[in-house]
Amino acid sequence: MRWNVLRSSPKTTIERAIGAIALVLAALGPLVFNQYWAHQILIETFLFGIAAASLIFLSAYGGMVSLAQTALFGIAGVILGNLATRGGPGGTSKGLHLGWDPTVALVVAIAMTTAIGLMFGAIAARSIGIYFLMITLTYSVITTYFLGQVTLVSGFSGIGGINRYTPSWIGDLTGHPNRLYYVSLVAAVFTYVLIRYVVRTPFGITLQGVRDEPVRMSSLGYNVPLHRTLAFGFAAFLASLSGVLYVWWSGQIAPGNVDLPETISLLVIAVIGGLARIEGAWLGAFAFIIIQNYVRGFTFPFLGFGGTLFGGSFNTVIGIIFLLIVLISPDGLMGIWDRALAARSRVGRAGPSAEAPARTGG
Amino acid sequence: MRRSGLRSWHAAALAAVGIAVGVALIGGISTSSAASQAKTVRVAIMTDCKGAFGFGYEPDIGGAEAALARYAHGKAKNKKKPSAGMTGITAGGANIKIVGYGCGNDTVPLAVTETKRLMEQAKADVMIGPLSGDEAVSVANYAKSHPKKTFIIGTAGSQDPTLQIAPKNVFRYHGDGAQWNAGTGEIAYRKLHWRKAAIIMDDYSFGWTSAAGLIADYCAMGGKITKRVFPPLNTTDYAPYIRQLPPPNSVDGYFWVVGGTGTGASLKAYEQAYGKTNPKKFVGNLFFAFLGNFSEVAPRLVGAYVGGFGTSPGLKTKAARAYEGNVAKIFPGLNGGNYADGFVYNYYNAAWALVQGLNKSHGALGAKLQSSLPRTLRPGYQVSGHGVLHLDKNRQAIQDQWPLQIVRKGGKPALTVVGFVPNVTQSFGGLFKKSSPPPGRTQPPCRKLKTPWQGKIRVVKNGVVTKGVIK
Structure with a gap:
């Protein structure tokens, strides 16, 4: 451990330390935080962080800013809701309510969402930039209208009561919300580790090459659209994890969960956190959810709005923060953090007790 | 090198302390909260402040708070703005604290978010609400x-909450959307001689339930529904949906179940497609008469029949006058002085029932409160059973209904009650069951049957229930 400390840059050391503290704090979450924070704010942070991580993965390592992640998140939730819930007296009143075994429904929901993601990706893989953005926005809009119009599987009301149908190995999540807390935490850590692993594999390295020099990679013989498609499928898999966690947490899924404002919200989370680093996903989700939860008590002085009218003050505050982030730090909060550490490092080098440069190992 | 490591850890520790302080300041760290005052009942009022029914915010809160003022000693902070809050509310030896007002937009995601916020962040024990289906x-x-939290539905009319889902901690002291329309389809059949009709309905739970009442009542008489059209809620351009309706020369009339801001917009789209509206070809649900649409709808449709809201505007009974007087005293001019609007009335009755329940449970909550909530109530517009409304076994009201008509009074369009349908049950005489699918695009099917009130709808004239029946 000490050897690692000596070999690592100060920035890496600080980040690892903060990461370790955050992880310990998160692991002790239900003991450390009050019930609302543990079961609402932090679970939401974990699960929306996963969805944002899928977006950031595509952006940071594939050069693709996708607006379809919210749709994929919703598709997973709707599939799970249709497969797992039961109808009849006292049951769920909407959807197909097929009453499958929840574990089978879970696997099928994730697999189907990943397959749909691969299909979406295959269509969008040959476009770049604004065109890619528009195609993925189209996926989002199609999904919203499909769910709203096809009342057989959802309808405007969506499907409710899904959190009563969880796999036996997870147990009752409504009666024991700490279980959902830890399931979400494990899923978030799994997502982070998986992304870090994937980007170091030959596939991940190639994907980064595709991001930076698609023409050169193509001329070297790499199948650029295939790599993009696979990356999109992988991101869909991550979004599906977020989607199933969401329906276990919220109990419901409806077209309103995947509409344009929600799509933009996920993008805002990713931008606030930082589109360049995976860690930004959870940082952005945490900031967004805190603002969402606590800004409603705030009324703009002399402007006469905010306060009780949920949405007015929130949209304004989140809009101002979004603008500030875009203007001051396009890499989001993680970018601010990176620059602060870089500035500290420069000051340290210039001072009388200047330390060795960042990378001293080797 | 070593100093660098130490400084890094130092910075990390500082950062962690900063995060911890920030979290604690916001209130997230679990602390031994100050012992809550003995017997404080935390009540949340959930309604809409945005979306198609956003204008219901103050009327809903005002209705609930008027009952809390009348029956539980509450004092309104601002007589013109109910959402400013209320103090001094007590019942059953407990203080009632309104811990928050929920602000939905008639969609599920925000309703869930707001419900979680009120019940888990604001720690409400009881919710009065929501507004929409x-x-x-x-x-x-x-x-x-x-199950330990108690929910008294504010004024939402979907059928599912108290029939198919029906949790034991959910109560509804008003009819659902289908109940509110009892008798209206029969009036279309008997008075307007409709035999073939089309229906346009908002594509969500309340639209389906409200339409279900019209369809069931009309088809029960032998009428036929030739086309059902479903515009999504919050549609702005209704032209494509109007074009799906059969033209006026191929049906006897249209049942119109389009609400919120869509009511006027859909009628305008109809006029653009087929010309001036003929009141004899239109029967609406409560959206024609309430929820802020009357001024826009009524001039176009003087003479049209309208489904009710469980209320009877202008009813000349002691209970009706007492109710209206109670609201007027606490919040004069609430909802433009239209206290017979279900937005006000249903929230009023929900809060009144809560006060009665708390009085009986002596401020106890959870299962004790749920068993103490009244199974009967004496609301202002209940006439049958000597003015006593009963809840059924699913804790759903069996309620008198009042079909309406848009008329001209003193040169201006006005609303008048034309019928009295006593004690309408949610089952609609056995058509809707716990095991039957909830109302939807194709539910219920159009089928001839015998409703309990068929041929027994009493004529109401000038606010008085007569002995004559509608023929």
Whole structure:
């Protein structure tokens, strides 16, 4: 451990330390935080962080800013809701309510969402930039209208009561919300580790090459659209994890969960956190959810709005923060953090007790 | 090198302390909260402040708070703005604290978010609300997972919350959307001689339930529905949906179940397609008469029949006058002085029932409160059973209904009650069951049957229920 400390840059050391503290704090979450924070704010942070991580993965390592992640998140939730819930007296009143075994429904929901993601990706893989953005926005809009119009599987009301149908190995999540807390935490850590692993594999390295020099990679013989498609499928898999966690947490899924404002919200989370680093996903989700939860008590002085009218003050505050982030730090909060550490490092080098440069190992 | 490591850890520790302080300041760290004052009942009022029914915010809160003022000693902070709050509310030896007002937009996601905020962040014990159909479905699903919390639906008319889902901690002291329309389809059949009709309905739980009442009542008489059209809620351009309706020369009339801001917009789209509206070809649900649409709808449709809201504007009974007087005294001019609007009335009755329940449970909550909530109530517009409204075994009101008509009075369009349908049950005489699918695009099918009130709808004239029946 000490050897690692000596070999690592100060920035890496600080980040690892903060990461370790955050992880310990998160692991002790239900003991450390009050019930609302543990079961609402932090679970939401974990699960929306996963969805944002899928977006950031595509952006940071594939050069693709996708607006379809919210749709994929919703598709997973709707599939799970249709497969797992039961109808009849006292049951769920909407959807197909097929009453499958929840574990089978879970696997099928994730697999189907990943397959749909691969299909979406295959269509969008040959476009770049604004065109890619528009195609993925189209996926989002199609999904919203499909769910709203096809009342057989959802309808405007969506499907409710899904959190009563969880796999036996997870147990009752409504009666024991700490279980959902830890399931979400494990899923978030799994997502982070998986992304870090994937980007170091030959596939991940190639994907980064595709991001930076698609023409050169193509001329070297790499199948650029295939790599993009696979990356999109992988991101869909991550979004599906977020989607199933969401329906276990919220109990419901409806077209309103995947509409344009929600799509933009996920993008805002990713931008606030930082589109360049995976860690930004959870940082952005945490900031967004805190603002969402606590800004409603705030009324703009002399402007006469905010306060009780949920949405007015929130949209304004989140809009101002979004603008500030875009203007001051396009890499989001993680970018601010990176620059602060870089500035500290420069000051340290210039001072009388200047330390060795960042990378001293080797 | 070593100093660098130490400084890094130092910075990390500082950062961690900063995060911890920030979290604690916001209130997230679990602390031994100050012992809550003995017997404080935390009540949340959930309604809409945005979306198609956003204008219901103050009328809903005002209705609930008027009952809390009348029966539980509450003092309004601002007589013109109910959402400013209320102090001094007590019942059953407990202080009632309004811990928050929920602000939905008639969609499920925000209803869930707001319900979680009120019940888990604001720690409400009881919720009065929500306002809208899908919201009530989501709240009922939520209630099922939180049996210790109590939910009294504000004014939502979807059928599912108290029939198919029906958690034991959900109560509704008013009819659902189908109940509110009892008798209206029969009037279309008997008075307007409709035999073939089309229906346009908002594509969500309340639209379906409200339409179900019209369809069931009309088809029960032998009428036929030739086309059902479903515009999504919050549609702005109704032209494509109007074009799906059969033209006026191929049907006897249209049942119109389009609400919120869509009512006027859909009628305008009809006029653009087929010309001036003929009141004899239109029967609306409550959206024609209430929820802020009357001034826009009524001039176009003087003479049209309208489904009710469980209320009887202008009813000349002691109970009706007492109710209206109570609201007027606490919040004069609330909802433009239209206290017979279900937005005000249903929230009023919900809060009144809560006060009665708390009085009986001596401020106890959870299962004790749920068993103490009244199974009967004497609301202002209940006439049958000597003015006593009963809840059925699913804690759903069996309520008198009042079909309406748009008329001209003193040169201006006005609303008048034309019929009295006593004690309408949610089952609609056995058509809707716990095991039957909830109302939807194709539910219920158009089928001839015998409703309990068929041929027994009493004529109401000048606010008085007569002995004559509608023929």
